[in-house]
Amino acid sequence: MTTDLRYPLGRFVYPDHAPPADVERAIGRIELLPGEMRRAVDGLSDAQLDTPYRPGGWTVRQLVHHVPDSHLNAYVRTKLALTEEDPVIRPYDEQRWAMLADTARTPIETSLALLEALHARWTTLLRVSAPDEFQRPLRHPESGSLTLGLLIMQYGWHGDHHVAHVTRLRDREGW
Numbered sequence: 001m002t003t004d005l006r007y008p009l010g011r012f013v014y015p016d017h018a019p020p021a022d023v024e025r026a027i028g029r030i031e032l033l034p035g036e037m038r039r040a041v042d043g044l045s046d047a048q049l050d051t052p053y054r055p056g057g058w059t060v061r062q063l064v065h066h067v068p069d070s071h072l073n074a075y076v077r078t079k080l081a082l083t084e085e086d087p088v089i090r091p092y093d094e095q096r097w098a099m100l101a102d103t104a105r106t107p108i109e110t111s112l113a114l115l116e117a118l119h120a121r122w123t124t125l126l127r128v129s130a131p132d133e134f135q136r137p138l139r140h141p142e143s144g145s146l147t148l149g150l151l152i153m154q155y156g157w158h159g160d161h162h163v164a165h166v167t168r169l170r171d172r173e174g175w
Contacts, residue, residue: 005054008164012157018149023134026156030071031123033159034116037067040166041108048175049108053165060169062098063162064108068115069097074155075122081138081148082129088139126152 004010015022041049041064049061058066073092080087097103134149169175 005057005165005168007161008168009157009161012154012161014146014150014154018134018147018153020131020134020149023149023152026153027123027126029156029160030119030126030152033067033163034112034119036163037064037115037159037166038112040163040170041112044170044175048173051169051173053169057165058098060166061108062103063165065103065106065111066094066098067159067162068111068118070094070158071115071118071122071155074151074158075118075125077138077151078122078125078148081136081151082125082133086137086139086145088141091140091142 041060044060049064050059052059053063077087077089080089134147134152136148137145138148138151139145
């Protein structure tokens with residue numbers, strides 16, 4: 001835990017490799033995330049959803065829409081890693097995605113339902129993948145080479161990271 005509002009759980013640090021037990025824990029975090037996100041935003045008003053989680057940060061509404069956007073990209077990256085040899089994955093501008101009109105106009109329930117469906121598919125795929133498949137490589141043009149296992153560990157952290165943004169804001173504001 002940290003006092004840095006940007007990284008309430010600390011920054012994700014890529015380890016040298018992805019031990020199977022750590023990958024399994026990350027899959028468990030991915031599986032639980034939709035319910036945790038739903039609980040984190042339960043009962044929030046529109047004004048509260050439109051509150052930034054930190055000064056200069058995204059609003060809670062933007063965070064709720066960002067997570068399935070990001071995890072949809074991770075799901076596609078997972079499939080690419082499992083079906084192609086050392087695929088180069090495409091980055092995207094998450095800041096600009098968060099500013100698109102659908103973020104302000106789509107009810108958060110739509111993204112919560114998308115997150116539930118997406119994670120059901122993603123965790124099914126991950127749980128039926130052979131242990132050696134988590135060693136499959138992929139390359140991000142900005143951050144370099146990694147394995148599928150490391151990607152899964154990052155996204156296990158990523159969901160918890162954004163739930164913590166919401167829950168810590170609620171604690172600070174007394175919501």
